[in-house]
Amino acid sequence: MTKVLGIDLGTAITKYASIVNGEPKALENREGSILTPSIVALTKGGERVVGVLAQRQAVTNPKNTVSSIKRFIGRRFSDPEVQKELKLLSYETKERQDGGVEIKMGDKWYTAIEISSMILQKIKADAEEKLGEKIASVVITCPANFDDSQRKATKAAGEIAGLNVLRVINEPTAAALAYGFGKKEAKKVLVYDFGGGTFDVTVLDVSPDTVEVLATGGEAHLGGNDFDQRIIDWILSEFKKDQGIDLSKDPLALQRLKEAAEKAKTELSSALETNINLPFITSDTDGPKHLDYKLTRAQFESMNKDLVEKSIERVDKSLKEIKMTKDGVDEVILVGGTTLIPLVRNKVKEFFNKEPNKSINPEEVVAVGAAIEAEILTAKEEGRTPEGDIKSVLLLDVLPLSLGIETYGGVSTVMIAKNTTVPTSQSQVFSTAADNQTSVEINVLQGERPMAHDNRSLGKFILDGIPPAARGIPQVEVKFDIDANGILTVVALDKATNKSQSIKVEGSIGLSKEEIEKMKKEAEAHATEDEKKKQLIETKNLAENLVYNSEKTLKDMGDKISPELKKEVEEKILDLKKAGESDNMEEIKSKTEALSQTLQKIGSQMYSQPKEEEKKNDTPEAETEESKE
């Protein structure tokens, strides 16, 4: 069998993905990383290396280490933009006879296509090793603003690497494909791509048959590296203030700072503050110097706010260019590692006033989308259904809303949680709430709210004939079973008598989309107050339980405890009962606490009594006898 790949051939980093077990997945290279630096080198020993290995020797071999080749592929040497980029390079270039760019590596001259093909060759080899299968066909991505010549050159690079290039598609289009947009209805999708070194924004019109690029723009030099640099500059200035030493002159210290800054940036995406701790960063005549600073997320955000604002301004500009308002955008997709920064996410959300799509790793989403396209195209060629699309044949529904029953105090207890794939069944054992209760009412509920009366009741039934017993003793098993057609059967069974009752409810899946959304929204809106309500009920239930147990204790052991204590307990019970009638949670809690402490006194009084008696008999003889036994 052969496999297909999607390749995100980037200026700095290349990523690839395939379909594994029916799911698109970004894969690691031979060095164990999803990210492969787009760098090719000819080592001093004459060996060609690609990726992180080329990166590791770049410092000592700059003339034979080629990076950023994507800036030249399919372009003319004389192009003013190319000329500008050429000035930044460490390797030698010249104009080819056909007007393209030629690069010198070792003694030989290579075209940009050849260099790119070396990167793709490594990807092919790594993928074949990783997947254990031959790679047949691929889809490669390129920026939306690539012209025909650049696309043709990209395709040629793939073919030289021995790959069958099915298509070269736009990076933003791949991202939209990864999310499956436009399958059913046309949508306007904005792709916000904030990478390590560049920022791109693209507006797409995605429909079932076509994807049209409405606008594309960006900043060639704005990316995550700028965020790192801001942290480095901050540390440098702080250290200079504290120690009077300029670390920027010390290349090794700077290298450590760079790593620490990147780490701090990553950590601040999940933590609210981080420590930058670099002992022995440098030394002077006084001895070694240490660096230890705390950086909060707020500080980090204020030092980088303008960078994010610049990107948002660019988005605004692109929308204005096509006379589109931000409300006209149906979906926003986040692409690139920099979009993992909370500040970036929040600003995008704030600007569009809607949640951007970020569930697929923004660093992998383009490669994933390319892999999906590759699989779809190959499947079409071979006349089969695409792998991973089997779901369309055997459609399994998921439960849109949770199902449960009403339990003591009007609480909704979930039996089958929402998003569970059906058919499925679940059972749980419940009991009675009062002494000598001979019947229970099963109220079947649907919804996410914690209180029963806020949810929708699908039906009720009564199971009676339960033999009288103290509360909590009878065992009633409630079983929820939902079949593939969404028919729900609820059975309640008294384990003592084997008597059972049941109800059948149809259409528990088939709610309209609006109904489901409405119920979900309500649950979200009431989440806090509902939680409070539920807590109150739980507190009340706890209190009631304690009252019940205390009264029972008094009844059972009343003659063994002192009358003073008995009176105290009775008073506390009365207090708690009174408190339980109100909705004052703090009051109920404190009275519960008071009663339970008084109850402990009963325990200690009872234990101390027999002990005293025992002590009287506690002679050494008795002990020896016991130990003999």
Add this chain to the structure above:
Amino acid sequence: MNKKELEECEKKKQEFFAGWQREKADFINYKKKEGERLTEITEAMRENLLLRILPVLDSFSLAEKTIPEKEKEGKNVKGLLLIKKQLKEFLKSEGIEEIPCGKEFNPCLHEAVGEVVGGGEEGTIAEEVEKGYQFKETVIRPAKVKINKSKS
């Protein structure tokens, strides 16, 4: 029910039965795969944790370098250096091994971070700046080295 209907029914039954068997097998296979994946994830998490401990060892090494030789025999300093040894032993017991650093530069094991003029034969390693480590035969962090460069 006539024969044709029965055949149709039989065919359907076969189809469903096969589908059900396949689904069951898929689930068992999925569980197996998931088990493997879990092992992979725990391994990766362990590697990641160990990788994050390494800078502590680096700092110890840097500290050790700045302590004058004669002070190293002092009881307090000796104790501190023993902590470094303890940390090193722990990492070793977890499967972390130092990457040996000879003269020959190999990008699979080393990362060039700078150059030294006139120190030795061009292209060879002049100095190891930061130790590199392997975990189960894969390089989890290459050694940072400076490379010799001839004067020209």
